[in-house]
Amino acid sequence: MEDQIVINNTKVIIKIGDITEENVDAIVNAANSSLMGGGGVDGAIHSKGGKHILEECKKLRETIYPEGLPTGKAIITTAGNLPSKYVIHTVGPICNGNWNKNLEKQLYNAFYNSLELAKGKNLKSIAIPFISAGAYRCPKEKVATTAKKAVIDFIKSESSLDEIRFVLFSKEDFNIFIKSFKR
Helix, strand or coil: CEEEEEECCEEEEEEECCHHHCCCCEEEEECCCCCCCCCHHHHHHHHHHCHHHHHHHHHHHHHCCCCCCCCCCEEEEECCCCCCCEEEEECCCCCCCCCCHHHHHHHHHHHHHHHHHHHHCCCCEEEECCCCCCCCCCCHHHHHHHHHHHHHHHHHHCCCCCEEEEEECCHHHHHHHHHHHCC
């Protein structure tokens, strides 16, 4: 399943798929702050991408982020064996079913800072997962709305990306995103 809308000449594609198979300039990793891999999207990216991603993440932890990547920040590494050129790692908030303005701001920053980092590298296409909606248990409708706001804010101020893909795991997630973006 796939749908798309165009905002200021940027294609926003919403689809069901495996983000590790997306042939784009960068994929976004819904990472944990350790940057050492984990479950879900994070584990799949580290597993399929190979040791090069983990090696770069270890160097980033040794040099820039010894305490771990803060929530809402984003960094970039090689994509290793993945079809994309880069992986942008970002940490979304842990909601555990809760939602408030602080969590919303952290999540907004995770999406927006990932887009900014892609712009800074002159990338043209990016694929983004459903950050914080899985194991971190943020309300999916709130995540989709926050993602939409971050993307629209970015596109309105910056037209450097040709394509932004949201790659989702299930038909339910796809429908939540479509509903949010078509409002």
